Amino acid sequence: MAPKHRHSNRAHLPKAGGRNTAQNSRDKKDRAPQGGGFWVYGWHAVNAALANPERSVLRIVASAGAAEKLTLPRKHLPTPHVMDGREIDRILGAESVHQGIGAEVQPLEPYTLEDVIHAASGTLVILDQVSDPHNVGAILRSAAAYDAVAVILPKDHSAPETATMAKAASGALDVIPRVVVTNLANAMRELKDAGWWIIGLEGESKKQLTDVKFSPKTVIVLGAEGKGMRRLTADMCDERVRLPMGSKMESLNVSNAAAVALYHLYINGGNNA
Numbered sequence: 001m002a003p004k005h006r007h008s009n010r011a012h013l014p015k016a017g018g019r020n021t022a023q024n025s026r027d028k029k030d031r032a033p034q035g036g037g038f039w040v041y042g043w044h045a046v047n048a049a050l051a052n053p054e055r056s057v058l059r060i061v062a063s064a065g066a067a068e069k070l071t072l073p074r075k076h077l078p079t080p081h082v083m084d085g086r087e088i089d090r091i092l093g094a095e096s097v098h099q100g101i102g103a104e105v106q107p108l109e110p111y112t113l114e115d116v117i118h119a120a121s122g123t124l125v126i127l128d129q130v131s132d133p134h135n136v137g138a139i140l141r142s143a144a145a146y147d148a149v150a151v152i153l154p155k156d157h158s159a160p161e162t163a164t165m166a167k168a169a170s171g172a173l174d175v176i177p178r179v180v181v182t183n184l185a186n187a188m189r190e191l192k193d194a195g196w197w198i199i200g201l202e203g204e205s206k207k208q209l210t211d212v213k214f215s216p217k218t219v220i221v222l223g224a225e226g227k228g229m230r231r232l233t234a235d236m237c238d239e240r241v242r243l244p245m246g247s248k249m250e251s252l253n254v255s256n257a258a259a260v261a262l263y264h265l266y267i268n269g270g271n272n273a
Helices: 006-010 042-049 065-068 085-092 133-144 161-168 184-191 231-236 254-272
Strands: 037-040 058-061 101-105 124-127 150-154 180-181 198-200 218-222 239-241
Touching: 037 042, 037 085, 037 161, 042 058, 042 101, 042 161, 058 065, 065 150, 085 101, 124 133, 124 184, 124 254, 133 150, 133 161, 133 198, 150 184, 180 184, 184 198, 184 218, 184 231, 198 231, 218 231, 218 254
Parallel strands: 124 150, 124 218, 150 180, 198 218, 198 239
Antiparallel strands: 037 101, 058 101
């Protein structure tokens, strides 16, 4: 089973590797104006960040109405700065759907493979160079919804934590462990040695996901939008399958494909092993 909350699981795990502080320079809204952090906004994302004891919160901004409803769930959080909506728009961007609440936070320290590889059962998700923060955030949300153990990403060519990812994840950024590995192929070999069965989603495959019997320890691999899995990643999979779908559409967005696959494993995995 996946940990319901990142902080409830982390206390029982070894310390992970160095903190990932990379930011997305193409999206200035995602950068905090000071302190080296980034902004999360909206009730779900902010509440999840405030509740996570591993998340360093630098400051909180809120409208008067939002401040009245806000409950600080742990000690040593900064006192919210109450300001009007126009000032919050100036900080977070007028196009951001912030619901009157935002928090400047530091990126989380990523998990290591060793933190999750020995789970007794469950589903892991590997993202092979999926770099769009919208997609990664949406996949984290689906991973949380369907009790995935963790999401694994390569250190290079993956999306860092940003406001965009946090908003798309709707709180899951602070719930689902994000494992960062230096070499994805080596990580997949280690997973196999530890008894994980690896299934890659590939649109050209003749076998469908519905044809597969799942192991109690299953890994789902998804490739980058358009490119799919890299060849070495695909070769490391125990099976490659496609999602069943009608003839009117060739493929799904990677985050939609992840949601379909995770749902299928969630309702069938335990009965199909």
